[in-house]
Amino acid sequence: xxAVSQTPKYLVTxxxxxxxxxxxxxxxxDTMYWYKQDSKKFLKIMFSYNNKELIINETVPNRFSPKxxxxxxxxxxxxxxxxxxxxxxxxxxxxxxxxxxTFGSGTRLTVV
Amino acid sequence: AQKVTQAQTEISVVEKEDxxxxxxxxxxxxxxxxxxxxxxxxxxxxxxxRRNSFDEQNEISGRYSWNFQKSTSSFNFTIxxxxxxxxxxxxxxxxxxxxxxxxxxxxxxxxxxxx
Numbered sequence: 712x713x714a715v716s717q718t719p720k721y722l723v724t725x726x727x728x729x730x731x732x733x734x735x736x737x738x739x740x741d742t743m744y745w746y747k748q749d750s751k752k753f754l755k756i757m758f759s760y761n762n763k764e765l766i767i768n769e770t771v772p773n774r775f776s777p778k779x780x781x782x783x784x785x786x787x788x789x790x791x792x793x794x795x796x797x798x799x800x801x802x803x804x805x806x807x808x809x810x811x812x813t814f815g816s817g818t819r820l821t822v823v
Numbered sequence: 824a825q826k827v828t829q830a831q832t833e834i835s836v837v838e839k840e841d842x843x844x845x846x847x848x849x850x851x852x853x854x855x856x857x858x859x860x861x862x863x864x865x866x867x868x869x870x871x872x873r874r875n876s877f878d879e880q881n882e883i884s885g886r887y888s889w890n891f892q893k894s895t896s897s898f899n900f901t902i903x904x905x906x907x908x909x910x911x912x913x914x915x916x917x918x919x920x921x922x923x924x925x926x927x928x929x930x931x932x933x934x935x936x937x938x
Contacts, residue, residue: 751930752862752912752930752931752933753928753930753931754914754928754931755928756925756926756927759925767925769925799866801868803868810873811858811860811870811871811872811873812858812860812868812870812926813870814860814867814868814869814870816866816867817866817867817868
């Protein structure tokens with residue numbers, strides 16, 4: 712059973728398009744996250760939701776909008792995609808502050 | 824400000840060598856959590872270990888061991904008798920006890936283990 716699943720795994724799209732990445736976890740965790748990993752492997756948090764409530768919103772362009780319909784799902788919608796948005800986006804979940812993350816397998820977004 | 828520094832960008836060893844990955848963190852909080860994650864060439868991120876700031880006991884798990892020293896703000900990771908399958912990028916991370924669940928990652932250390 713997949714613990715944290717992201718779809719799609721790969722996404723190639725043109726500049727200016729709007730796209731969504733979906734994430735679901737079946738671990739019963741209360742908190743979910745979106746991280747962006749750039750080409751140099753640097754991981755930076757974008758958003759975090761705890762029981763459907765937004766608790767972390769880093770300095771991210773407002774073209775990025777997270778949506779959490781329930782605590783098992785956290786989707787990421789990106790408007791007007793730009794070349795600089797190309798990266799790997801990881802969804803993760805954790806049970807509590809002192810627990811490690813369980814990561815999804817990542818979505819490699821390429822904007823052309 | 825909170826920060827995690829992994830000064831070693833890349834390390835290359837020959838199989839069966841021991842290797843230590845360094846991690847230095849900065850925080851003024853007294854309650855915090857430290858983590859190590861592994862990212863193999865396949866790209867997934869795998870949780871390895873968690874330590875809280877009140878527990879300086881070192882930990883060993885098979886060939887892996889972790890040395891947490893608050894006096895030097897370090898949380899180093901040693902792989903004993905390295906194997907080719909250990910080749911990966913390893914991330915050290917810091918999470919504070921307050922202010923949400925944000926985890927700050929270091930830049931990662933890429934480990935190459937040659938046969």
